[in-house]
Amino acid sequence: xxxxxxxxxxxxxxxxxxxxxxxxACLSRIESGDTATRSFQHxxxxxxxxxxxxxxxxxxxxxxxxPLAGVPIAIKDNIVMTGRETNCGSRILEGxxxxxESTATDRLRSAGAVLVGTTRCDEFxxxxxxxxxxxxxxxxxxxxDRVPGGSSGGSAAAVAAGLVPAALGSDTGxxxxxxxxxxxxxxxxxxxxxxxRWGLVAFGSSLDCIGPLTRDVPDAAALLNVIAGPDRRDxxxxxxxxxxxxxxxxxxxxxVVGIPRQHRHKGNHPAVEAAxxxxxxxxxxxxxxxxxVDLAMTDHGIATYYVVATAEAxxxxxxxxxxxxxxxxxxxxxxTLEDLYARSRGEGFGPEVRRRIMLGTYVLSAGYYDAYYKKxxxxxxxxxxxYKSVFEKCDVLLGPTTAEPAFRMGSIADPLTMYxxxxxxxxxxxxxxxxxxxxxxxxxxxxVTLPVGVQLQAPFLGEPTLLRVANQxxxxxxxxxxxxxx
Ligand code: GLN
Numbered sequence: 304x305x306x307x308x309x310x311x312x313x314x315x316x317x318x319x320x321x322x323x324x325x326x327x328a329c330l331s332r333i334e335s336g337d338t339a340t341r342s343f344q345h346x347x348x349x350x351x352x353x354x355x356x357x358x359x360x361x362x363x364x365x366x367x368x369x370p371l372a373g374v375p376i377a378i379k380d381n382i383v384m385t386g387r388e389t390n391c392g393s394r395i396l397e398g399x400x401x402x403x404e405s406t407a408t409d410r411l412r413s414a415g416a417v418l419v420g421t422t423r424c425d426e427f428x429x430x431x432x433x434x435x436x437x438x439x440x441x442x443x444x445x446x447x448d449r450v451p452g453g454s455s456g457g458s459a460a461a462v463a464a465g466l467v468p469a470a471l472g473s474d475t476g477x478x479x480x481x482x483x484x485x486x487x488x489x490x491x492x493x494x495x496x497x498x499x500r501w502g503l504v505a506f507g508s509s510l511d512c513i514g515p516l517t518r519d520v521p522d523a524a525a526l527l528n529v530i531a532g533p534d535r536r537d538x539x540x541x542x543x544x545x546x547x548x549x550x551x552x553x554x555x556x557x558x559v560v561g562i563p564r565q566h567r568h569k570g571n572h573p574a575v576e577a578a579x580x581x582x583x584x585x586x587x588x589x590x591x592x593x594x595x596v597d598l599a600m601t602d603h604g605i606a607t608y609y610v611v612a613t614a615e616a617x618x619x620x621x622x623x624x625x626x627x628x629x630x631x632x633x634x635x636x637x638x639t640l641e642d643l644y645a646r647s648r649g650e651g652f653g654p655e656v657r658r659r660i661m662l663g664t665y666v667l668s669a670g671y672y673d674a675y676y677k678k679x680x681x682x683x684x685x686x687x688x689x690y691k692s693v694f695e696k697c698d699v700l701l702g703p704t705t706a707e708p709a710f711r712m713g714s715i716a717d718p719l720t721m722y723x724x725x726x727x728x729x730x731x732x733x734x735x736x737x738x739x740x741x742x743x744x745x746x747x748x749x750x751v752t753l754p755v756g757v758q759l760q761a762p763f764l765g766e767p768t769l770l771r772v773a774n775q776x777x778x779x780x781x782x783x784x785x786x787x788x789x
Contacts, residue, residue: 304465304786305329308374308522311468312415315358315373322358322373326351326417329375332466333419340442340451342460344380346420347387351375354417361415371529372415377461377470380421381428381504382513384408387418391504392426392436392454395629395651405502406537407471407513407530414529419467422457426653427620428473428506430454431481431724432715435655440712443486444787446751449709452482452724458516459486463787469517469526473503475510476608477704477728480740480758483516484704487742487754489773489783490516491523494764495735496541498527499534505619507612508539510732519783520741520774524548527766541764551767552774558591560772561697565601566727568706574755575703578743582701582757585779586772596693596700600686601730605722607686608729610666610679617663620656624648658718683733690734690762699772700760703727704740708753727758737766739773742782754785 305328306314314320330348337343358373378384381391383401390396408418425435433441433456441456443449444464451460455472459482462470472479474492483490491514498513505511515526531545562583567576583593625631625647632646652660666675693700705724715721731738743757757776761769777783 305332305375305468307518308371308468308525311374312371312525315362316368318362322355322417323352325373326355326375326419329419329467336464336466337461339447340444340460340464341439342422342441342451342457342464342466343377344390344421344423344438344457345388347418350386351417351419354412358415358417369413369415370525371411374416374469375419375467376411376416377419377422377458377467378408379424379455379458379470379472381424381473382408382471383502383504384418387421389421389504390437391428392424392438393651393653393656394437395623395648397630401502403502406499406534407502410530422455422461422470424457425454426656427504427616428454428475428478429616429655429659431477431721432712433457433482434712435653437653443709445487445709445753449711449753450485452485452709454478455516456482459483459488459490462486462488462516462518465786469515469522471513472516474512474514474732475507475612476732477725479514479516480704480728480738481725484740484756485709485754487756487785487787488516489519489523489739489741490514491527491739492731492737493527493531493766494541494737496539497545497737497764497766498530499537499540501534501536507615508619509615510612512732520770520777521549521552523739524552524770546767548766548770552771554767554771558586558699558772559697560586560591560593561596561693561700562593563598563601563700563702564595565598566702571703571706572708572746572755574708574744574746575706578755578757579701579703582743582776585776586701589775589779594697596696598689598693598730600682600689601726603682604686604729604733605726607679607682607733608725609662609722610675611683611733613659613663614667614676615663617660617667620660623651625651655718686730686733690730690736694762698761698768699765702758704756704758708746708748708755731760736763737761737769739769741773741777742785744782745785
């Protein structure tokens with residue numbers, strides 16, 4: 304089991320461990336421990352060794368090594384890095400090497416982190432189970448016959464299995480929080496634009512966010528401190544300098560916690576309901592006031608999200624045509640360029656991605672645009688307003704992250720049922736607000752222990768309060784310390 308982010312960084316900075324030793328320990332854990340879960344797509348050992356060596360040299364030379372010096376971090380396979388392959392879980396990007404580096408990984412490296420490799424995800428981040436990955440699915444470390452959640456399932460599984468102290472994921476409708484929840488780790492989706500999207504392969508550009516998956520809240524704050532901030536290469540990045548999120552964990556003061564009635568659904572698993580009750584009681588015991596609030600638009604979140612996200616995806620994925628980007632099918636005699644596009648895309652994209660492109664093209668087409676896309680944008684505005692008025696009554700919202708613990712691989716064949724896994728998470732993306740999932744308890748299902756999670760949401764740029772409350776909750780329990788049996 305790896306140490307946490309802050310623990311590792313301190314040990315290396317104080318000379319108790321070298322960055323190279325930390326990396327080698329991490330690489331051997333991956334080699335021996337990642338056979339059943341398969342969370343890594345590529346382990347980029349040589350590139351990582353060069354980074355670790357540079358950190359050790361800098362320490363030896365007495366130079367400032369940065370807050371994450373020597374911390375091994377895994378990167379979801381849809382965030383590009385130079386000199387390393389990015390596949391996005393898709394055949395169409397097999398062998399793809401980006402000519403440029405994402406801002407988030409660039410900042411991690413500048414802070415001294417060592418990027419060990421890429422983690423499997425659902426193809427182009429579309430999914431809730433990491434079963435839609437061209438190189439195969441990822442197992443949940445708590446029970447490898449179950450899914451780790453998705454789409455950042457590889458990142459969540461790698462952290463939960465103790466292979467790495469932290470990983471980056473991306474969240475368009477829940478893809479950091481839902482797998483964090485199903486794997487029993489902490490997953491933070493920052494406010495839209497708080498972390499630059501430069502170098503994140505676009506899925507739904509108005510919803511996509513990069514964020515950390517870690518073992519606890521201080522580690523998430525430490526990563527956010529490094530990756531957050533304005534970036535001139537992403538015109539949607541928030542242009543104010545971020546506060547110190549680690550320092551914010553020490554904040555005190557009165558707190559009103561809202562519990563959305565619509566998230567206490569009778570369909571929720573009893574252990575999920577118990578976790579929310581426990582979190583509420585803990586916060587009350589710590590002096591917070593709790594109030595029940597209405598998020599009536601919850602029921603329309605999935606419909607809104609799946610129109611906006613597929614519309615944006617159909618346009619974003621148009622670039623993968625086998626000519627400008629992506630793997631090209633071989634051209635048959637007599638074929639037109641149009642045929643070549645169709646075959647390259649037909650062979651390169653998996654069924655879920657093709658479904659999304661078709662849905663998105665449909666909702667944007669003349670005659671349907673007003674009925675679907677425009678309507679979804681109107682619903683989006685209403686959801687936004689509803690969150691705004693709820694946050695006039697409370698500082699944060701508390702509820703479940705998912706309705707159920709991890710499900711068995713292959714057990715959800717119907718796409719709509721899979722889409723409904725995100726019913727409590729899509730709201731934060733639609734409204735652009737920050738949200739976090741932390742372990743909230745455990746339950747026995749068919750003889751195995753599985754984690755359940757709770758979600759906190761805060762107003763736009765309310766990460767300091769969000770992290771403070773999440774940390775308060777974590778300090779009052781041991782849920783986040785429980786790890787899957789080896
Ligand atoms: N599961 C959702 C989807 O399939 C969310 C994915 C994500 O956040 N990237 O679209």
